[in-house]
Amino acid sequence: MFSFRSALLNGAVVAALASGFVACRAYQAFAAEKASFDPPPALARTDFPAWPYPRGIPDDEKEEGKVFHVPGSKQAFTFTQINGQRATIDWFPERHPTPPPPVISGREGAYNACGQCHLIDGGGKPDTSDLRGLPVDYMLQQLADMRDDHRHASINGAPLAKMVGIAKALPLDDARQASEYFHSIKPVKRLRLIEGDIVPVTHPAAHAIQKVDPSGATEPLGTRIIEVPQSFERTSLRDPSSGFIAYVPAGSIEKGRALATSGGGGRTLPCASCHGDDMRGSGAEFPGIAGRSPTAMARQLYDFKSGTRNGKNAVAMKPVVARLTDADIVNLTAYLASLDP
Numbered sequence: 001m002f003s004f005r006s007a008l009l010n011g012a013v014v015a016a017l018a019s020g021f022v023a024c025r026a027y028q029a030f031a032a033e034k035a036s037f038d039p040p041p042a043l044a045r046t047d048f049p050a051w052p053y054p055r056g057i058p059d060d061e062k063e064e065g066k067v068f069h070v071p072g073s074k075q076a077f078t079f080t081q082i083n084g085q086r087a088t089i090d091w092f093p094e095r096h097p098t099p100p101p102p103v104i105s106g107r108e109g110a111y112n113a114c115g116q117c118h119l120i121d122g123g124g125k126p127d128t129s130d131l132r133g134l135p136v137d138y139m140l141q142q143l144a145d146m147r148d149d150h151r152h153a154s155i156n157g158a159p160l161a162k163m164v165g166i167a168k169a170l171p172l173d174d175a176r177q178a179s180e181y182f183h184s185i186k187p188v189k190r191l192r193l194i195e196g197d198i199v200p201v202t203h204p205a206a207h208a209i210q211k212v213d214p215s216g217a218t219e220p221l222g223t224r225i226i227e228v229p230q231s232f233e234r235t236s237l238r239d240p241s242s243g244f245i246a247y248v249p250a251g252s253i254e255k256g257r258a259l260a261t262s263g264g265g266g267r268t269l270p271c272a273s274c275h276g277d278d279m280r281g282s283g284a285e286f287p288g289i290a291g292r293s294p295t296a297m298a299r300q301l302y303d304f305k306s307g308t309r310n311g312k313n314a315v316a317m318k319p320v321v322a323r324l325t326d327a328d329i330v331n332l333t334a335y336l337a338s339l340d341p
């Protein structure tokens with residue numbers, strides 16, 4: 001099993017070296033034109049579905065001075081403490097180890113606290129990434145890939161663009177402290193799946209959270225997954241204990257299970273051969289993919305497909321995604337989300 005993985009990675013490295021040259025030149029041309037952390041124009045896509053790349057709107061209700069609480073926490077924070085500065089807040093300090101400075105404070109003039117976007121326990125949101133329990137070396141490699149312009153999103157204005165800026169500003173020692181902290185946190189399930197073909201109408205809201213329309217209106221789900229917070233208010237207040245609901249198409253979990261385990265007669269490769277039998281990851285190269293946000297996981301599959309996620313080990317995923325259809329990606333990520341993290 002292990003040699004199968006290494007063989008794939010080694011073969012893949014040759015291909016990466018061959019293709020890296022082209023991608024790198026495209027990026028240099030772009031960088032000269034405009035400093036931005038969007039994908040190199042030659043690789044940017046406009047034909048990908050929108051759902052894996054959640055959009056937000058500006059926070060228009062600035063409730064300065066107002067003090068907020070969340071259920072089960074003795075803490076109280078103002079709007080400015082929650083949203084208006086480089087540092088972030090900790091509703092439940094008793095539930096996790098003490099966060100190191102990069103996670104809770106960030107660094108003046110360089111980058112905002114990781115906990116702002118990944119939440120203080122690393123659980124993340126559909127637009128960011130669940131970092132809980134990921135291997136330290138996997139996270140450091142991703143940060144290096146972003147810093148060195150080998151990992152972008154496939155579309156302009158995606159959530160990842162801000163993260164690339166952070167990776168470029170992040171001293172290695174801070175990256176290591178943050179990664180060790182997030183690795184130490186055991187993922188617990190915060191996601192509930194609902195299978196069905198009719199879903200609530202949703203709208204982009206502040207913090208790229210998708211908000212359910214208060215009218216109760218519904219629409220066909222189609223070939224998508226819609227992820228909403230269990231409590232819009234609590235997620236807006238960065239309460240890490242409040243989870244998400246993912247609406248997935250009827251029958252998608254079983255179809256995804258069949259494809260993930262069989263490889264679909266050569267359409268893809270069995271995921272467990274690299275990500276481990278329980279999909280909870282294996283070694284520093286193969287991240288756990290079980291029980292994480294289906295929106296975030298689908299976004300990665302599209303980014304591997306477009307070639308904008310093209311870091312040191314990304315080449316192993318190329319044969320996995322090359323022939324996947326939009327429906328396959330919905331089914332696979334619905335199945336992964338149904339597993340325990």
Ligand code: HEC
Pocket residue numbers: 102103111112113114115116117118127128129130131139140142143159160162163166170174175178179287296299300
């Ligand atoms: C402005 C919001 C923001 C902040 C602050 C932030 N991140 Fe991120 N981070 C993101 C987003 C968005 C993504 C995922 C993008 C994607 O889907 O590719 C991400 C992805 C990552 C990943 C890749 C995870 C994976 O599964 O491959 C790592 C590692 C990471 N962040 C670490 C950090 C660390 C460490 C800090 C603090 C020093 C930090 N982030 C601060 C937004 C942020």
Ligand code: HEC
Pocket residue numbers: 005008141259260268269270271272273274275285286287288289297298300301309311312313314315316317320332
């Ligand atoms: C040949 C080995 C291999 C196989 C088979 C494989 N993967 Fe991966 N996968 C990887 C590697 C290596 C990475 C990390 C890539 C990187 O560092 O950029 C990865 C990363 C991912 C990620 C991104 C995780 C994150 O934290 O951002 C997803 C999602 C994923 N794989 C899904 C799948 C699915 C679904 C399957 C089966 C259909 C699959 N993989 C099969 C090797 C593999």
